[in-house]
Amino acid sequence: MRSHTKFLAAAVCASAMMLASPSFAAKDTIIIGMALEPTHLDPTAGAAAAIDEVLYANVFEGLTRINRNGEVKPALAESWSVSDDGKTYNFKLRTGVKYHDGTDFNADDVKFAIDRARDKDSTNAQKGLFKAIESVDVVDAATVKITLSTPAGNFLFNMGWGDAVIVAPESAEGNKANPVGTGPYKFAKWNKGSSIELVKNDGYWGNPVAINKAIFRIIPDAAAAVTSLLAGDVDAFPNFPSPEAIPQFQADPRFTVILGSTEGETVLSTNNKKPPFDNVKVRQAIAHAIDRKAIIDGAMFGMGTPIGSHFAPHHPAYVDLVNAYPYDVAKAKSLLAEAGFPDGFKATIKLPPPTYARRGGEIIAASLREIGIDLEIIPVEWAQWIDQVFKKKDYDLSIVSHTEPQDIGIYADPKYYFQYDNAEFQAIIKKLNETVDTKARYALMRDAQKMLSKDAVNGFLFQLAKAGVWSADLEGLWENSPVQANDLTEVHWKK
Amino acid sequence: MNKDIEVESWRHILQNALTNRSFLLGAIISGAIILMALLSLFWTPYDVTKLVIVNRLKMPSAEFWFGTDHFGRDIFSMVMVGARNSIAVALVAVGIGVIIGVPLGTWAAAKRGFVDEALMRFNDLVFAFPALLSAVIITAIFGPGAINAIIAIGIFNIPVFARLSRGAALSIWPREYIMAARVAGKSRTRITIEHIIPNIANILIVQITIQFSLGILAEAGLSYVGLGTQPPLPSWGRMLFEAQTMMSFAPHMAIFPGLAIVITVLGLNLLGDGLRDALDPRLRRSR
Numbered sequence: 001m002r003s004h005t006k007f008l009a010a011a012v013c014a015s016a017m018m019l020a021s022p023s024f025a026a027k028d029t030i031i032i033g034m035a036l037e038p039t040h041l042d043p044t045a046g047a048a049a050a051i052d053e054v055l056y057a058n059v060f061e062g063l064t065r066i067n068r069n070g071e072v073k074p075a076l077a078e079s080w081s082v083s084d085d086g087k088t089y090n091f092k093l094r095t096g097v098k099y100h101d102g103t104d105f106n107a108d109d110v111k112f113a114i115d116r117a118r119d120k121d122s123t124n125a126q127k128g129l130f131k132a133i134e135s136v137d138v139v140d141a142a143t144v145k146i147t148l149s150t151p152a153g154n155f156l157f158n159m160g161w162g163d164a165v166i167v168a169p170e171s172a173e174g175n176k177a178n179p180v181g182t183g184p185y186k187f188a189k190w191n192k193g194s195s196i197e198l199v200k201n202d203g204y205w206g207n208p209v210a211i212n213k214a215i216f217r218i219i220p221d222a223a224a225a226v227t228s229l230l231a232g233d234v235d236a237f238p239n240f241p242s243p244e245a246i247p248q249f250q251a252d253p254r255f256t257v258i259l260g261s262t263e264g265e266t267v268l269s270t271n272n273k274k275p276p277f278d279n280v281k282v283r284q285a286i287a288h289a290i291d292r293k294a295i296i297d298g299a300m301f302g303m304g305t306p307i308g309s310h311f312a313p314h315h316p317a318y319v320d321l322v323n324a325y326p327y328d329v330a331k332a333k334s335l336l337a338e339a340g341f342p343d344g345f346k347a348t349i350k351l352p353p354p355t356y357a358r359r360g361g362e363i364i365a366a367s368l369r370e371i372g373i374d375l376e377i378i379p380v381e382w383a384q385w386i387d388q389v390f391k392k393k394d395y396d397l398s399i400v401s402h403t404e405p406q407d408i409g410i411y412a413d414p415k416y417y418f419q420y421d422n423a424e425f426q427a428i429i430k431k432l433n434e435t436v437d438t439k440a441r442y443a444l445m446r447d448a449q450k451m452l453s454k455d456a457v458n459g460f461l462f463q464l465a466k467a468g469v470w471s472a473d474l475e476g477l478w479e480n481s482p483v484q485a486n487d488l489t490e491v492h493w494k495k
Numbered sequence: 496m497n498k499d500i501e502v503e504s505w506r507h508i509l510q511n512a513l514t515n516r517s518f519l520l521g522a523i524i525s526g527a528i529i530l531m532a533l534l535s536l537f538w539t540p541y542d543v544t545k546l547v548i549v550n551r552l553k554m555p556s557a558e559f560w561f562g563t564d565h566f567g568r569d570i571f572s573m574v575m576v577g578a579r580n581s582i583a584v585a586l587v588a589v590g591i592g593v594i595i596g597v598p599l600g601t602w603a604a605a606k607r608g609f610v611d612e613a614l615m616r617f618n619d620l621v622f623a624f625p626a627l628l629s630a631v632i633i634t635a636i637f638g639p640g641a642i643n644a645i646i647a648i649g650i651f652n653i654p655v656f657a658r659l660s661r662g663a664a665l666s667i668w669p670r671e672y673i674m675a676a677r678v679a680g681k682s683r684t685r686i687t688i689e690h691i692i693p694n695i696a697n698i699l700i701v702q703i704t705i706q707f708s709l710g711i712l713a714e715a716g717l718s719y720v721g722l723g724t725q726p727p728l729p730s731w732g733r734m735l736f737e738a739q740t741m742m743s744f745a746p747h748m749a750i751f752p753g754l755a756i757v758i759t760v761l762g763l764n765l766l767g768d769g770l771r772d773a774l775d776p777r778l779r780r781s782r
Binding site for chain 2 (some may be wrong): 248297367
């Protein structure tokens with residue numbers, strides 16, 4: 001009966017749209033909706049989360065991998081041992097692994113990939129991951145020794161990032177257009193602006209995947225995301241862009257709605273080098289003028305947890321600094337006056353396409369207007385944002401969710417687009433990177449959070465919630481996003 | 496004597512118009528919208544740039560006549576201010592079309608020959624691009640915003656008026672009184688200003704009302720795709736865009752700006768139709 005109604009619905013859809021409805025396809029295909037299109041397909045050369053969301057764990061693998069619970073698991077390295085001083089890692093590699101182009105995977109590839117990523121000319125977006133590495137040595141075809149200059153507490157986790165996947169010297173240069181990895185899926189084709197297709201890799205070393213073909217469909221428009229799910233054009237929207245439509249899907253038995261957590265600290269990015277934002281009083285005034293509850297309710301329909309620093313609330317080392325700068329317009333005005341701007345000033349806010357940014361930006365602009373800061377709203381496309389804001393640092397304010405896990409270290413890089421340059425903070429992060437003891441690490445993480453809050457480096461808004469909506473017949477997608485990924489290795493249709 | 500005839504005919508036209516139902520209805524609707532837009536300069540029930548999140552998504556009520564949006568703004572106030580923005584954009588854009596298009600068209604008609612040919616072929620070139628598409632290109636290059644939307648919409652109005660005024664002027668040039676003026680030694684420019692333009696004014700007025708309504712639609716379309724009026728100023732098109740993901744639980748967010756666009760365009764079209772009927776004696780006789 002159920003399938004009968006579904007057939008009817010599909011038939012109506014198909015005839016109405018004059019398109020073959022994909023729900024007719026045999027259930028060995030999955031169509032995944034995503035709002036943003038990757039800029040290219042090389043996870044070792046780009047900061048855009050969309051790249052990892054297509055390729056991580058599906059096409060590319062690293063020595064280790066992060067699983068759905070954020071734990072480090074073996075991937076291309078079968079096992080490893082760490083020397084007592086924490087400086088030498090011996091990775092035992094899997095044997096018999098082949099790249100999608102038929103070339104063999106061995107220790108030389110690991111040396112190549114890691115040396116390439118940490119090279120001074122490397123375009124890797126997360127070079128910090130490799131900072132501690134002193135040398136990578138091939139012991140034999142199946143063993144790699146990595147020597148660190150200082151112990152690095154997070155090293156195995158770092159090697160599981162999408163930016164640290166192992167690429168082959170034969171194919172690395174072409175990965176942007178034709179990614180060649182070792183994963184359970186092979187890249188098939190990329191219809192720019194529309195979709196990316198992956199097909200099952202029959203020669204995969206691990207457990208074979210249940211889905212033969214995965215199509216990532218790019219649907220930038222939030223309203224289209226809703227209708228594409230309702231019409232069955234996509235099977236899953238793991239990062240659903242339209243929070244206001246969640247209740248509708250929750251009430252619909254055809255769909256599973258999972259509200260999970262992400263590593264996305266959503267911040268009002270502030271150009272700390274550009275006057276008047278180089279003045280800590282101005283930044284603190286902005287912090288007092290931000291009404292987080294209004295932003296979470298107005299932009300995200302209540303989805304999101306307020307944060308007071310750049311740290312995920314579900315992490316054990318989290319310090320609640322939400323009330324460090326309570327919403328207080330009078331206080332904000334007096335701080336602004338102390339900073340020498342009793343009448344406020346004009347500035348711009350560049351907003352990338354995601355809903356949280358566009359809507360959040362309108363709310364922040366209205367809040368800052370209350371204290372005399374007149375913000376011109378400039379909507380930008382993602383590529384423009386990466387170019388103008390992230391690379392050229394040509395901005396005053398922006399709103400972005402930083403979805404990389406445990407990424408507080410970005411504030412230690414004065415060249416990062418916040419341009420926050422504080423030697424004291426940099427010392428904390430340096431010490432953190434060198435510390436292995438968990439308790440000591442947590443204490444340093446707490447210090448780091450407090451310092452960012454004290455300096456009001458950015459406006460800290462909220463932790464992005466992950467709203468995943470997918471067909472009720474689908475199982476195995478991630479509930480949370482410990483790393484940016486749509487890992488399909490365990491995804492299957494219910495029989 | 497010439498002047499008297501003109502005055503007489505305008506009085507006549509006005510009389511015809513006032514007995515024309517679509518003109519009357521169109522004038523009332525357009526007048527009401529314009530009044531609302533003017534009123535919004537001095538007074539709106541609520542401040543549209545102030546977001547009161549706790550009031551969000553209220554259904555229409557005595558407190559909020561058209562309800563509130565997802566930021567708790569009063570939709571009635573937004574529709575009022577949106578009317579002002581739409582009208583301002585359309586007015587200036589049509590103005591650009593008239594001020595540049597009419598001289599070009601009448602000049603082409605007066606000169607004929609190479610000037611005419613060159614201008615009209617260039618016109619065809621601009622005309623060949625779908626209007627909204629060229630507006631999207633222009634705003635995409637120069638950045639979104641009300642000013643660029645005005646320029647974009649204005650540019651595609653130029654060939655409309657150039658073509659129309661050229662055609663109309665060509666039909667006036669062979670008339671006897673133009674001949675008389677030429678014999679009397681008036682220059683082509685003077686003839687164009689003194690005789691041609693007054694005689695094609697009625698056609699232009701009808702076209703202005705039509706282009707005005709198209710301008711309002713174009714502004715709404717550009718704002719809908721995010722290239723028109725930017726926040727915090729409300730715009731009907733962007734209100735529709737923001738409403739689309741909330742249609743299932745807050746339909747009022749889409750209904751009221753949608754109705755505002757429909758009613759305004761309807762009013763202007765009725766006005767244009769009525770004017771055309773009143774101005775075109777042949778059409779009148781056939782009724």
